[in-house]
Amino acid sequence: MKKKAIYASLLLACTVTSLARNPIYLDPDQPIEQRVEDALRRMTVEEKVAMIHAQSKFSSAGVPRLGIPENWMTDGPHGIRAEVLWDEWNEAKWTNDSCIAFPALTALAATWSPDMSALYGKSIGEEARYRNKNVLLGPGVNIYRTPLNGRNFEYMGEDPYLASKMVVPYIREVQKCGIAACVKHFALNNQEVRRENINVKVDDRALHEIYLPAFKAAVQDGGAWAIMGAYNQYKGQHCCHNQYLLNEILKRDWGFDGVVISDWGGVHKTNEAIRNGLDMEFGSWTNGLNWSASNAYANYYLASPYLKMITEGKIDTQELDEKVRRILRLVFRTTMSKNRPYGSFGTMEHALAGRKIAQEGIVLLKNRSSLLPIDISKVKNILVVGENAVKKMTVGGGSSALKTKYEISPLTGIETYARQQVSVRYLSGYTSVSSMNQKENIGEQLREEAVSAAKEADIVLFIGGLNKNNGQDCEGHDRTSLGLPYGQDTLISQLTAANPNTVVVIISGNAVAMPWVNNVPSIVEAWYCGTETGNALASVLFGEVNPSGKLPFTFPVLIDDNAASALGGYPGNKTDVEYKEGIFVGYRWADRQKNTKPLFPFGHGLSYTNFQYSKAIADKSVMHVNDTINVTVKVKNTGKREGQEVVQLYIRDNESSLPRPFKELKGFKKISLSPGEEKTVVFPVTLDALSFYDDQKHMWVAEPGRFEALIGSSSMDIRGRFAFELK
Ligand code: BGC
Numbered sequence: 001m002k003k004k005a006i007y008a009s010l011l012l013a014c015t016v017t018s019l020a021r022n023p024i025y026l027d028p029d030q031p032i033e034q035r036v037e038d039a040l041r042r043m044t045v046e047e048k049v050a051m052i053h054a055q056s057k058f059s060s061a062g063v064p065r066l067g068i069p070e071n072w073m074t075d076g077p078h079g080i081r082a083e084v085l086w087d088e089w090n091e092a093k094w095t096n097d098s099c100i101a102f103p104a105l106t107a108l109a110a111t112w113s114p115d116m117s118a119l120y121g122k123s124i125g126e127e128a129r130y131r132n133k134n135v136l137l138g139p140g141v142n143i144y145r146t147p148l149n150g151r152n153f154e155y156m157g158e159d160p161y162l163a164s165k166m167v168v169p170y171i172r173e174v175q176k177c178g179i180a181a182c183v184k185h186f187a188l189n190n191q192e193v194r195r196e197n198i199n200v201k202v203d204d205r206a207l208h209e210i211y212l213p214a215f216k217a218a219v220q221d222g223g224a225w226a227i228m229g230a231y232n233q234y235k236g237q238h239c240c241h242n243q244y245l246l247n248e249i250l251k252r253d254w255g256f257d258g259v260v261i262s263d264w265g266g267v268h269k270t271n272e273a274i275r276n277g278l279d280m281e282f283g284s285w286t287n288g289l290n291w292s293a294s295n296a297y298a299n300y301y302l303a304s305p306y307l308k309m310i311t312e313g314k315i316d317t318q319e320l321d322e323k324v325r326r327i328l329r330l331v332f333r334t335t336m337s338k339n340r341p342y343g344s345f346g347t348m349e350h351a352l353a354g355r356k357i358a359q360e361g362i363v364l365l366k367n368r369s370s371l372l373p374i375d376i377s378k379v380k381n382i383l384v385v386g387e388n389a390v391k392k393m394t395v396g397g398g399s400s401a402l403k404t405k406y407e408i409s410p411l412t413g414i415e416t417y418a419r420q421q422v423s424v425r426y427l428s429g430y431t432s433v434s435s436m437n438q439k440e441n442i443g444e445q446l447r448e449e450a451v452s453a454a455k456e457a458d459i460v461l462f463i464g465g466l467n468k469n470n471g472q473d474c475e476g477h478d479r480t481s482l483g484l485p486y487g488q489d490t491l492i493s494q495l496t497a498a499n500p501n502t503v504v505v506i507i508s509g510n511a512v513a514m515p516w517v518n519n520v521p522s523i524v525e526a527w528y529c530g531t532e533t534g535n536a537l538a539s540v541l542f543g544e545v546n547p548s549g550k551l552p553f554t555f556p557v558l559i560d561d562n563a564a565s566a567l568g569g570y571p572g573n574k575t576d577v578e579y580k581e582g583i584f585v586g587y588r589w590a591d592r593q594k595n596t597k598p599l600f601p602f603g604h605g606l607s608y609t610n611f612q613y614s615k616a617i618a619d620k621s622v623m624h625v626n627d628t629i630n631v632t633v634k635v636k637n638t639g640k641r642e643g644q645e646v647v648q649l650y651i652r653d654n655e656s657s658l659p660r661p662f663k664e665l666k667g668f669k670k671i672s673l674s675p676g677e678e679k680t681v682v683f684p685v686t687l688d689a690l691s692f693y694d695d696q697k698h699m700w701v702a703e704p705g706r707f708e709a710l711i712g713s714s715s716m717d718i719r720g721r722f723a724f725e726l727k
Pocket of ligand 1: 075076137184263264399
């Protein structure tokens with residue numbers, strides 16, 4: 001009996017010890033919130049403070065005593081950035097960190113395909129996972145307000161609906177890999193000029209209708225686990241610690257339960273950083289070793305200064321605990337989740353995913369006399385002109401720069417497709433190297449050489465545009481004009497005069513002016529497409545792939561056709577920038593102009609085949625509050641080859657108490673059709689699609705009255721309309 005009692009108490013002691021050895025927070029089968037509270041209870045104040053700010057350029061501390069791992073961030077958003085030194089931006093020169101570069105987000109947006117976005121998220125998520133990161137600094141969804149913004153290539157265009165639909169699958173797939181997507185830059189970061197301090201003045205309607213929806217979708221539909229504050233200010237407060245944006249909108253109204261991470265160097269005040277919704281501080285001093293104080297990380301706004309306030313009893317730990325809760329949640333969702341897959345890196349599968357996305361994103365802007373696709377049986381020699389045919393575009397551009405496993409240039413892609421049958425000659429025609437341009441007449445010499453060679457060619461492929469240098473598509477600066485740099489306009493005009501069979505391929509993440517547009521028969525917007533750039537572009541030029549991309553933003557003829565410039569609302573003065581155009585951004589502005597038309601409108605993109613739209617019909621013409629109207633259109637491929645079309649639904653409000661855009665995108669569907677095939681596309685229209693943000697009532701409102709559903713192949717190519725009434 002006695003023995004039995006001894007055994008029983010021994011057993012109990014063992015159970016207690018093993019329970020103590022397996023606390024709740026370490027048990028992946030326990031609910032996350034219980035794990036969070038358990039871990040939080042065990043942490044000292046010092047451990048908590050250590051967790052809420054950087055310990056290196058891209059990492060923050062875990063809790064070594066408790067076995068809770070560090071958090072490791074990576075840029076983002078187009079591929080996994082090379083490792084940098086612990087305290088510096090310089091590359092660490094690892095030899096095993098060369099990634100697959102995916103197309104820039106403008107190219108992804110131009111696919112108008114949520115499937116492509118899912119493929120993108122899955123692929124980049126796997127790359128991040130293999131590299132042992134748990135936060136991907138991307139995707140970016142700042143709205144394309146001006147074509148001069150140097151970072152537009154990192155974002156998803158000018159329309160809140162398109163950006164919302166495209167960002168969600170990316171986030172979901174990244175997070176399935178056990179990596180948090182950190183959606184950036186929240187919010188109103190629409191220019192690089194004075195980005196660290198500029199205070200954005202924007203009305204509430206534009207804020208809610210234009211600038212916030214993609215973030216809201218990222219949080220509520222995508223379930224994003226992290227969000228990055230922006231550098232700029234709003235209502236006179238930096239966005240990284242902004243009471244209104246972070247505490248009220250993001251956390252209270254949208255119910256965001258993830259981590260708010262500062263942009264690198266975006267934190268400015270301890271008090272605001274504590275109270276206004278920031279959870280993690282990064283990059284406050286760019287060089288933690290010898291710049292600023294001796295150990296800069298300890299001096300972060302959310303490090304020693306905060307700890308001191310707590311130990312001196314000036315503040316309690318309520319905010320601290322809330323920040324740590326969110327960070328622990330992140331850890332349990334990622335590194336300490338039992339469902340975390342292992343990932344893969346630099347694979348052929350990822351490269352092919354990138355190629356596929358690029359092929360669907362490249363936009364055929366113009367194709368007079370069907371110069372494209374190139375028929376190699378009819379062409380003997382091709383002249384390729386332009387620096388972008390050979391220039392690496394994954395290098396430069398700022399924080400999105402990548403070290404890639406390889407990058408197929410457009411020229412290599414063209415040579416591969418031309419095979420031995422066609423001779424391909426290359427001449428640069430111009431140079432972006434300023435030291436070269438300073439040499440006497442070098443630009444002229446390069447141009448003359450190219451123009452005279454053009455006369456001998458069967459076809460000229462000009463491949464130019466912008467690049468990732470400062471002042472072009474590059475973080476930290478904006479462009480200074482809409483025009484192409486390095487004398488490309490003159491070169492293009494002379495090439496087309498010398499050879500009418502000239503195709504212009506623009507590689508950029510932004511709209512550019514095209515004063516030569518009427519003289520060039522075929523124009524392609526080819527974006528920055530990453531590792532597989534050349535193969536993707538050549539497959540479209542030679543017709544292996546039928547182009548199906550559509551513009552995610554308007555190309556204005558002149559910079560003053562853009563609302564921000566037209567109204568003097570860009571780039572602002574030393575302190576403020578006023579978004580004078582309000583909700584009339586992009587095509588919403590272009591639609592109001594009676595005397596000007598865009599160079600190429602939002603939603604535009606051609607195919608090598610033709611699509612015929614039937615009349616638009618719907619199942620009812622009177623809608624009540626909880627109804628859905630199903631608007632239907634049939635689309636037929638009337639050409640000779642298979643192709644994809646993006647059918648677009650815009651809603652027009654014909655009677656409204658407040659000014660509304662002429663029309664707004666509220667649905668789209670990418671369909672694939674064989675020659676002669678017809679498909680029916682149905683767009684369910686609910687109250688959401690009819691609503692606007694009422695800045696008096698501070699809520700979304702749909703007013704009774706007359707509406708129209710417009711079905712189009714672009715925002716300016718409306719093929720059918722259906723009128724209905726909301727009662
Ligand atoms: C950029 C962020 C980026 C961060 C880290 C900042 O300059 O604005 O987008 O993620 O640097 O590289």
